[in-house]
Amino acid sequence: MSTRFKNDSLWIETDTGNRISRKATICAPVNIVLSGNVVIKPEVIIRGDLKRSGPSPSIAMNIGKFTFLDDGCIVRPAYKTYKGAFSYYPMKIGDYTSIGAQTVLEAAAVGSYVDIGKNCVVGRFVVIKDCAKIAPNSVIPPNTVIPPYAHFSGNPAVQIGTLPESTLDNVELAMTTAYNEFKMT
Amino acid sequence: MASVNVLYQSKLRSTLNKGEFFPLSHLYFCEECDAIRCARTIILEAVMHYCPSCLFEVPAASVKSQRNRCMRNCSSCPVCQSTLSTVGTGTSIEDEHISLDQLTGAESSRADPPFLLSCSCCGWNSKSFGDKGVFEKPTGIGALIARSDEREGRANEEFEYLRDRFDSLLSVNGFVDDVSIHPLYPSHSRHLGGDAQLESIAEPEADKLNILRQATELESFSNSPRTSYPTSIYKHLQIPQRVKLTTKYSKRCGTCRHLLIKPDTKSHTNHKIQMTANSYVPSITARIARMALQPTGSRLTTNGELRAGRTYVYELQIINPLYDTIKIGMKVVDQRGCKARIDEGEYEVGAFNDVMEFEEEAWVQSQARRISEAKSVGLVESKGNSTRTMFELSVDSDAKCAELVLQVTYTYRLTSPPSTPQMEEAEDDFKDFTFNVLLDAGSVDSNE
Numbered sequence: 001m002s003t004r005f006k007n008d009s010l011w012i013e014t015d016t017g018n019r020i021s022r023k024a025t026i027c028a029p030v031n032i033v034l035s036g037n038v039v040i041k042p043e044v045i046i047r048g049d050l051k052r053s054g055p056s057p058s059i060a061m062n063i064g065k066f067t068f069l070d071d072g073c074i075v076r077p078a079y080k081t082y083k084g085a086f087s088y089y090p091m092k093i094g095d096y097t098s099i100g101a102q103t104v105l106e107a108a109a110v111g112s113y114v115d116i117g118k119n120c121v122v123g124r125f126v127v128i129k130d131c132a133k134i135a136p137n138s139v140i141p142p143n144t145v146i147p148p149y150a151h152f153s154g155n156p157a158v159q160i161g162t163l164p165e166s167t168l169d170n171v172e173l174a175m176t177t178a179y180n181e182f183k184m185t
Numbered sequence: 186m187a188s189v190n191v192l193y194q195s196k197l198r199s200t201l202n203k204g205e206f207f208p209l210s211h212l213y214f215c216e217e218c219d220a221i222r223c224a225r226t227i228i229l230e231a232v233m234h235y236c237p238s239c240l241f242e243v244p245a246a247s248v249k250s251q252r253n254r255c256m257r258n259c260s261s262c263p264v265c266q267s268t269l270s271t272v273g274t275g276t277s278i279e280d281e282h283i284s285l286d287q288l289t290g291a292e293s294s295r296a297d298p299p300f301l302l303s304c305s306c307c308g309w310n311s312k313s314f315g316d317k318g319v320f321e322k323p324t325g326i327g328a329l330i331a332r333s334d335e336r337e338g339r340a341n342e343e344f345e346y347l348r349d350r351f352d353s354l355l356s357v358n359g360f361v362d363d364v365s366i367h368p369l370y371p372s373h374s375r376h377l378g379g380d381a382q383l384e385s386i387a388e389p390e391a392d393k394l395n396i397l398r399q400a401t402e403l404e405s406f407s408n409s410p411r412t413s414y415p416t417s418i419y420k421h422l423q424i425p426q427r428v429k430l431t432t433k434y435s436k437r438c439g440t441c442r443h444l445l446i447k448p449d450t451k452s453h454t455n456h457k458i459q460m461t462a463n464s465y466v467p468s469i470t471a472r473i474a475r476m477a478l479q480p481t482g483s484r485l486t487t488n489g490e491l492r493a494g495r496t497y498v499y500e501l502q503i504i505n506p507l508y509d510t511i512k513i514g515m516k517v518v519d520q521r522g523c524k525a526r527i528d529e530g531e532y533e534v535g536a537f538n539d540v541m542e543f544e545e546e547a548w549v550q551s552q553a554r555r556i557s558e559a560k561s562v563g564l565v566e567s568k569g570n571s572t573r574t575m576f577e578l579s580v581d582s583d584a585k586c587a588e589l590v591l592q593v594t595y596t597y598r599l600t601s602p603p604s605t606p607q608m609e610e611a612e613d614d615f616k617d618f619t620f621n622v623l624l625d626a627g628s629v630d631s632n633e
Contacts, residue, residue, distance in 0.1 A: 143305055144268050167210070
């Protein structure tokens, strides 16, 4: 199979600094907004095709700047039947957020400076507020709200601690450093 | 890959007990006392209460009457503690494909009465109560639960349970009086004088807390909703619990009572005052250097542990958070299970510059000074506000773990506004600050 691109490398870098692996599966990129400096690693699946039903064009996924989607994570919009009508609901992911490897994310909203560990399952319509942290291998039941600066862990996940006030600065520094040191290999 | 835990001591002290070191992110800095403060040397003050589920603020006046739980619509599953959702099971929209029994999941809500509470984690729903578990309105369910709690005498159950446990515990161990002088519970009659007094209180207090923790598993009746009620085997017959409120605290220095943390009441993320140590004290990170720089034979074990009797080269990165250049020097004050060889000379670390990130890469390049790649001890690179140095760590042949305590001193310029306009040529005022850091290089594999 021949590729459409002259540059046959494994990564695409856009003008706004998004770095997207060619091995990632991105469905309907038309419905996905990347704010810049987003890193999408190999085997990631983003379901932009699952947008709100109806003829009008709509955005299925909004991803903030300096956000990392690690190897093999699956990001897809949540769905429900409301008043008898089935629909998908758009997902918004904030800035400086990282989503761990093999994690399945079906949240309604993920805030900024959030750290989601690897192998997590984040249920439908979960709302994760800013500066929260989710330990690896956690399962967040649907419709949960995770307050700011909370540390969640377990199956079903419960709050196990509170993060310090310096979390915001530390995460921002860590994510920008990770982006600058990231090598597209 | 063998990363090194770097922990900071909140107070310069000769005793280098590992329990007195904390990660930098957990520390605060009091400008008045010119000292680092840790969780034990600050005072907490409740500022506001809010529900962690609906994030609505609850006025302090009604927290007590609502028994510190959300009065709105937030409740948690009696079986698995996850949040319950309100589901409308009405039948105003006919759909013969879905039987009414299936209409209990949140994803199939009809938004029509009757409403019930449903757990999307374990499948529990409030139908098991019959009429009591079915509601006519989707709002104010918390108030209904609270009312039935009061009526059936469950409201005080948790308090009675906790009081019973604490009563027996505190009377046996004689800790009752000590609660009043704990730094977390400020007693207004007693004003703490100096640092020394605070320390003298904090130290035995921590020991006692440790005894308490070990003796009784204090965590088991902490704030977790999982254990706050007596557990019952008839869990499916228990009623949903209202969600407990979360408290936001402002934090004060234990000595001078200046505010270190003041939350912003309008935003859940920002703080009006935020004196965290990471914006005052240089951050130090350490990691093992590239394999090519290691002496021959110094490889890690397959699970990333150090080998006894070998020498490793580490890279230490110092990042300056201040807007001024600092001079930094460090010396070894204690080492356990290893011998360290570090450069005790003074380095200069550049000023932190917000704008730099957006400037041309070339500017950073010109600032970068690569000093020497080959040497294993001393300055390697200084670039922007970060400096990298190398040091050597020789692990003892009978060591179980390798720990190193460094005393770091840095000199910075005092930023005081000139008192008179003529004083432009005034001499700069420099100031020293010294703190201890503990580098924990992990456990040592001595099997070899």
